[in-house]
Amino acid sequence: MAKKDFELTWKEIPVGAIVHEPGNASEYQTGDWRSQMPVLDRDKCVKCGICYRFCPEPCIVKDDEGYYVADLFYCKGCGICAYECPKDAITIVKEEH
Amino acid sequence: MAKRVGAEGSFAVAEAVRLADTDVVAAYPITPQTHIVERLSEMVADGDLNANFIYVESEHSAMSACLGSAAVGARTFTSTAGQGLELMHEVLYLASSMRLPIVMAVTDRALSGPLNVWGDHSDAMATRDCGWIQYFAENAQEAFDLTLCAFKIAEHHDVLFPVMVHMDGFHVSHVVEPYLLPDKEELGDFLPPIDYPYPLDPNKPVSMGAFAPPAVYSECRKAQDVAVNGTIAAVANVWNEFNKQLGRQYKPIETYKTEDAETILIAIGSFNQMASVAVDKMRAEGKKVGLVRIRLWRPFPLAAFRQAIKSAKNIVVFERSMSYGGTVGPVCAEVKSALYGIKDAPRVTSFIGGLGGRDMSPKHFEGLFKRAQEIFDKNLDIQYETIGVRE
Numbered sequence: 306m307a308k309k310d311f312e313l314t315w316k317e318i319p320v321g322a323i324v325h326e327p328g329n330a331s332e333y334q335t336g337d338w339r340s341q342m343p344v345l346d347r348d349k350c351v352k353c354g355i356c357y358r359f360c361p362e363p364c365i366v367k368d369d370e371g372y373y374v375a376d377l378f379y380c381k382g383c384g385i386c387a388y389e390c391p392k393d394a395i396t397i398v399k400e401e402h
Numbered sequence: 403m404a405k406r407v408g409a410e411g412s413f414a415v416a417e418a419v420r421l422a423d424t425d426v427v428a429a430y431p432i433t434p435q436t437h438i439v440e441r442l443s444e445m446v447a448d449g450d451l452n453a454n455f456i457y458v459e460s461e462h463s464a465m466s467a468c469l470g471s472a473a474v475g476a477r478t479f480t481s482t483a484g485q486g487l488e489l490m491h492e493v494l495y496l497a498s499s500m501r502l503p504i505v506m507a508v509t510d511r512a513l514s515g516p517l518n519v520w521g522d523h524s525d526a527m528a529t530r531d532c533g534w535i536q537y538f539a540e541n542a543q544e545a546f547d548l549t550l551c552a553f554k555i556a557e558h559h560d561v562l563f564p565v566m567v568h569m570d571g572f573h574v575s576h577v578v579e580p581y582l583l584p585d586k587e588e589l590g591d592f593l594p595p596i597d598y599p600y601p602l603d604p605n606k607p608v609s610m611g612a613f614a615p616p617a618v619y620s621e622c623r624k625a626q627d628v629a630v631n632g633t634i635a636a637v638a639n640v641w642n643e644f645n646k647q648l649g650r651q652y653k654p655i656e657t658y659k660t661e662d663a664e665t666i667l668i669a670i671g672s673f674n675q676m677a678s679v680a681v682d683k684m685r686a687e688g689k690k691v692g693l694v695r696i697r698l699w700r701p702f703p704l705a706a707f708r709q710a711i712k713s714a715k716n717i718v719v720f721e722r723s724m725s726y727g728g729t730v731g732p733v734c735a736e737v738k739s740a741l742y743g744i745k746d747a748p749r750v751t752s753f754i755g756g757l758g759g760r761d762m763s764p765k766h767f768e769g770l771f772k773r774a775q776e777i778f779d780k781n782l783d784i785q786y787e788t789i790g791v792r793e
Contacts, residue, residue, distance in 0.1 A: 310614070310617050310618040311617035313618055315622075315625045316625070317621075318625040320501050320600065320629075321499065321500045321502070322500070322612065324610075324612045330612075
């Protein structure tokens with residue numbers, strides 16, 4: 306996107322609000338909506354990937370060491386990963402803004 | 403050469419859709435559907451119209467199928483009325499905000515309940531704010547002409563909005579009357595093939611109907627509002643071109659004997675033809691009365707309207723729908739809003755009638771003029787009257 310959506314004037318809206326750059330939803334920071342975030346305890350994590358499968362965003366990615374971690378650019382802080390984790394390795398922590 | 407044929411208004415609309423070489427017709431085939439799509443499905447089955455006819459399970463699906471069809475750049479038509487238009491309601495807003503050039507004929511009917519499928523403007527007025535270009539045809543000829551024009555308007559690159567062609571249920575849709583049916587040759591190049599500029603294309607992918615958060619929704623809405631308000635000239639130009647090609651002129655606001663008229667009746671739809679007979683009679687009696695017919699309802703042609711009522715001291719609005727709990731009916735609200743702030747603005751009185759198929763004769767319209775005069779003379783504090791109702 307050349308301009309962020311909050312920078313566009315009404316004259317710059319394409320006809321029919323058509324998005325001419327498909328896939329640009331990936332540029333949308335849904336992490337903005339978050340008031341709490343998941344914190345992973347690597348000592349408890351067994352790398353089972355259940356959080357990865359349950360994340361509705363889906364924003365959890367596998368890192369170089371094989372741990373599943375939330376990409377906070379997208380994570381909305383819903384807490385499903387913490388709820389589903391069988392090892393209680395994920396805690397949801399309130400964020401201060 | 404044009405043939406003079408006798409047919410229902412519904413069949414006249416179907417002929418216009420055939421002459422337009424429509425690519426896709428998506429429609430729900432059962433009540434409150436009219437003969438428009440019945441005739442079209444015959445044409446497709448007989449090979450007279452090379453179109454895809456999509457039979458859908460509801461009007462909501464009909465309009466949804468039209469979105470897809472228009473989005474790939476196919477010339478798209480549907481038709482409905484009454485409850486069917488209501489079921490479509492949600493999708494109407496998508497068609498206009500996505501700027502898809504769909505043409506729809508609406509044979510205006512009453513809304514339930516009590517259950518009533520006869521004509522009035524309840525359905526039309528409920529879709530007033532959905533962002534479509536909307537205009538009214540008053541007889542079979544107009545229904546034919548204005549359906550044909552609707553394709554050219556909707557697909558015009560300065561427009562790109564869906565168009566609703568309204569006509570009164572039964573009084574236009576089901577009445578057999580003569581109209582001139584031109585052949586292809588006579589149409590010339592009036593209606594070129596559709597050239598939708600943003601068709602869905604796997605090689606050039608786009609997203610249509612994406613979401614817009616609070617940060618940009620208002621900008622999208624203003625862009626749409628400015629765009630639809632800017633189509634009035636294009637609509638009028640298409641009607642002028644139609645006149646050049648086929649010799650029948652349509653205008654956003656039609657006037658009848660208004661030059662020196664002190665009292666002007668304002669109405670929409672086929673009942674205007676009854677009203678014009680009343681105006682003729684009263685003119686013969688020396689009364690300075692006239693008639694303003696709102697043809698283009700959305701976008702509302704404010705400047706042309708103000709010009710048309712210039713001479714009026716009194717305005718009488720007649721309309722076929724109610725705004726339950728409102729101060730006046732929707733047409734009168736529009737008229738009053740259009741007059742507000744004008745120096746020496748005329749007085750307005752308002753009547754609601756012709757509901758659910760109730761007829762209005764020229765005599766009834768004469769009665770309206772008389773009652774309006776009484777309201778003005780006695781300065782009665784009446785917002786509107788519902789006429790022809792047994793007390």
